[in-house]
Amino acid sequence: MQTIQADNYPINFNEKGYEALNLHLKENKYSNLFIIVDSNTNDLCLPTFLPFLETELTIEIIEFEAGEENKNIETCVQIWNVLTELGADRKSLVINVGGGVVTDLGGFVASTFKRGIDFINVPTTLLSMVDASVGGKNGVDLGNLKNQIGVFNLPAMVIVDTNYLETLSQNEMRSGLAEMLKHGLIFDKAYWEQFLDLKTIDFADFDDLIHRSVVIKNEIVTLDPTEKNIRKSLNFGHTLGHAIESYFLENENKTTLLHGEAIAVGMILESYISLDKKLISEAEYNQIKTTIKSIFDDIAFEENDIEPILELLIHDKKNEYGSIQFALIEGIGKIKINQLVENELILEAFKDYKS
Known part of the structure; x- marks a missing residue:
């Protein structure tokens, strides 16, 4: 499928996405790499994703519990603390691998940590592929109120790999x-x-x-x-x-x-x-x-x-x-x-x- 050029970032599909990702990693001198997943995508999607990575960067996996109820500022605080403890700096890269909860929350975490670090989204659900993949909306819920806290901020790229759909109900x-x-x-x-x-x-x-x-x-x-x-x-x-x-x-x-x-x-x-x-x-x-x-x-x-x-x-x-x-x-x-x-x-x- 042909790459779609969004506002200052590409949306790449399937194998082209991983080629573009590895080229991006070579061209940008990141200090380290953090992959944010939830408990579902850590088990179901990360084993597929990791073998495609071609990098010598230190890779840290940050996992939070799956579910809309965890898309909140408390989860963000936990991840900001982990990033700090693991030595993330302004040249770190975050890759969010998951559905809309992961990409919304992970994008918000990256957009606000040290006033913003680069992030890449890898949507793994059909909903996130056709919705969260476009538009630069990042954020979390406030109590039961959807997406009340957030920012507009664009990812460096998006990778839509439809093979992840095989993991869905x-x-x-x-x-x-x-x-x-x-x-x-x-x-x-x-x-x-x-x-x-x-x-x-x-x-x-x-x-x-x-x-x-x-x-x-x-x-x-x-x-x-x-x-x-x-x-x-x-x-x-x-x-x-x-x-x-x-x-x-x-x-x-x-x-x-x-x-x-x-x-x-x-x-x-x-x-x-x-x-x-x-x-x-x-x-x-x-x-x-x-x-x-x-x-x-x-x-x-x-x-x-x-x-x-x-x-x-x-x-x-x-x-x-x-x-x-x-x-x-x-x-x-x-x-x-x-x-x-x-x-x-x-x-x-x-x-x-x-x-």
Whole structure:
């Protein structure tokens, strides 16, 4: 697959990625190398990654416990302390090998340690390949509130090796598929239509679908690196999706949702809102709802769940001047940003989702 040139860094694929990495290590005089992993990728991915490295640098592995609940400032403090104890300096390099939790947190750790050291991301989940690989967003959660603390800072490069997908469960693959569906809905109708019937997808060509998804996100981010305008389109499904994800994460009576599972619900809800605002047709809405529900299991919402979810919207990062901002689709493949939505319409969307 062809290398994608993002904003001042390359996204390399499969074997080309390791060639580019080793060339980068030769050309830059790093003092030492730190690889950040979680407990899953340490076991499942690091044994594949390490043999590709061609370097005489001292390599230290820093592992933290897997899970969204560990994507917090306390974990960062622990890793900053380890880096300090192991003699990391401003010429050290960090390589983050893992899913979105690892690349988000590892990128934030590197971006803030000694005011910033170089880092490289090696996303190992489908979600992180098509989402976290592009855009330079690094950060951690604040309690149950998603990605409240962070910075925009670009990696030196990204390596997307689709062989790591073999380590994923079906649920993890579906979670990543949600972001790919989103890219079609907001930007490319023809791309969306390739997912209308998963039985017709030739998974031998799945690398091409991943590559197209990364291209779409990169095009949007390149136009608006710091999310002042069109990059807000990437928030489709995420305004309600993040609130749902946070609520299920903090509620001990609920089963924690994967990111893509929550975003799938968010896309259906926000498509209903788009329908109510006459931005899409009923036929388009039915196609979106039917397609997403054919891939993802329904999530059960009780009556007393909805109000706490709405309260979480107040903390959404996309809010401006106290107003909740939605990105809604204006026909499949197009987007309309900065849309205000009243609570009554959100409640109607939940009722329709459950029907």
